[in-house]
Amino acid sequence: MAEALEGVPAPRRNADAVLSGTLEASRSAWPGDPVALLLVEDDPGDALLVEELLADSGISAALSWARSLADARRVLAEQGVPGCILLDLHLPDAHGLDAVTQLLAAAPGAAVVVLTGLAEEASGLAAVAAGAQDYLVKGQLEPQLFGRAVRYAAQRKQVEQAAAALQVERVRAQENSRLERGLLPVPLLRGDGFEVVSRYRPGRAQALLGGDFYDVVETADGTVHAVVGDVSGHGPAEAALGVCLRVAWRSFVLAGSSGSTLMELLEQILVAERDGEQLFATLTSLSFTPDRRRVRVVRAGHPGMLQRVGGDVEWVEPPGGPALGLLPGLAHWPQEELPLPPGAGLALFTDGLFEGHTGRGRERLGERGLLALARKAAGLASDLFVDTLISDAEAAAAGHGGLADDVALVHLGWKQTDS
Structure with a gap:
């Protein structure tokens, strides 16, 4: 991620330096893996943890980091919609389901995986009901589980979009049929x-x-x-x-x-x-x-x-x-x-x-x-x-x-x- 680091404490500057740019991971094992991920997380320690999990998961993807919802919107505007977004529910400018709904509105084409605390599993389930593809508990993360969640979330989003497109085509075909009968x-x-x-x-x-x-x-x-x-x-x-x-x-x-x-x-x-x-x-x-x-x-x-x-x-x-x-x-x-x-x-x-x-x-x-x-x-x-x-x-x-x-x-x- 390319962003200005002036005025940011040393630990956060180090975290940004590690997370910037494209990760040189091993070749993706799945052809449908997302090629880009966006992490929306205000804690540098959790951000470093996600980077390590991604490196060990076998998914080859570029990782960008946004510390707030406003930062996320800027990254989306500059880089486009990634295949998957990892979203913390406690951001400086958005909390809980409000963060989920705002992010889904800003990037409707991306799969969203919510990151929750150990005592927030109910919030994760509520986020899925609100439109996220999955949730992960921070204290229970390990590379295999992380990789599987990201992959499944991206593929579920693709299936969801394909189903929506098919429904649009069906409606269009029905409307065309009605118009043809009139013509x-x-x-x-x-x-x-x-x-x-x-x-x-x-x-x-x-x-x-x-x-x-x-x-x-x-x-x-x-x-x-x-x-x-x-x-x-x-x-x-x-x-x-x-x-x-x-x-x-x-x-x-x-x-x-x-x-x-x-x-x-x-x-x-x-x-x-x-x-x-x-x-x-x-x-x-x-x-x-x-x-x-x-x-x-x-x-x-x-x-x-x-x-x-x-x-x-x-x-x-x-x-x-x-x-x-x-x-x-x-x-x-x-x-x-x-x-x-x-x-x-x-x-x-x-x-x-x-x-x-x-x-x-x-x-x-x-x-x-x-x-x-x-x-x-x-x-x-x-x-x-x-x-x-x-x-x-x-x-x-x-x-x-x-x-x-x-x-x-x-x-x-x-x-x-x-x-």
């Missing part, structure tokens, strides 16, 4: 005359859920409405905003909204619910007319779509307006009506499908590359077409770790009848 609902169709094939694929490094969403509903007049959207960014806030927009879209559509009015309402929802002005959303909303001959399209900053007719695929990108949230209250989104050939299918997707990098450089697959992949799979049935398109896009980006962003892909179309 990716079951289509609301009144009959079996319309086909919906949908897929969602998380990006390669997305521990956090993205804001990609889709929905399909059929209104009482027989019109089938569909939407695919993407909230910028990743994380629970973005995913929750995606859920909010998807639910709002379904509600507005069922209430009769369409075209630019629908986009204006959704933008109002986005602006009211987003965490910051930097968040925006792109989406494409479709309405398949009951006569099965036309489809109305409204685009808000979203990519185009793929139209499949027979064995051919074309890129379709009708005029549209800006992404929701970029120009609140100022934008307009035109509604375009396109002819829908018999047996035609439309594939809507988020930009993660074609933004993956390919080849030796950093080129994106892009719209042209995606269209080329789609044309190779044009003759497949709808479900195979969708799966093949995603797998081929992933294969194209395999050299760069796969698709970096989330992908939502929905294939839509009227089922052909025999008549």
Whole structure:
């Protein structure tokens, strides 16, 4: 331990000199042994005893010494959290359980072993109940017992942290599952005359859920409405905003909204619910007319779509307006009506499908590359077409770790009848 010794009596100066620096002990017998220890003890004699016990225990570790809780905080700030902290319960600035709770708050990642007197075993048990990993009685210390206590305390802390991390991951997975159900609902169709094939694929490094969403509903007049959207960014806030927009879209559509009015309402929802002005959303909303001959399209900053007719695929990108949230209250989104050939299918997707990098450089697959992949799979049935398109896009980006962003892909179309 490096600290100023001026004004400290000679015995304490000697103790500091002995304890400073890294101890050159024999190689640790356990791979999981702590590499650093912190002793929080105001008595130089007890400090020397701990150093000797450590040297004879077979644990190779650097030992630092703090005489008070304030000194301990300084050492933690300078050197980081050690694998194990040895804590005396009688310090100049903290006593008993108060010392334990303050130290645990200052170093929550460290294992704590409490040092007690012969008549204080109850205090040691209380310290363990308060969060310490173990306690040792000063008058009963010997190297083997000391080494075992330090090793077990460090390993118990590691197990405790691993269990806590696992619980956090479980909660996160459950929350992601709930958000996914909100982002990716079951289509609301009144009959079996319309086909919906949908897929969602998380990006390669997305521990956090993205804001990609889709929905399909059929209104009482027989019109089938569909939407695919993407909230910028990743994380629970973005995913929750995606859920909010998807639910709002379904509600507005069922209430009769369409075209630019629908986009204006959704933008109002986005602006009211987003965490910051930097968040925006792109989406494409479709309405398949009951006569099965036309489809109305409204685009808000979203990519185009793929139209499949027979064995051919074309890129379709009708005029549209800006992404929701970029120009609140100022934008307009035109509604375009396109002819829908018999047996035609439309594939809507988020930009993660074609933004993956390919080849030796950093080129994106892009719209042209995606269209080329789609044309190779044009003759497949709808479900195979969708799966093949995603797998081929992933294969194209395999050299760069796969698709970096989330992908939502929905294939839509009227089922052909025999008549």
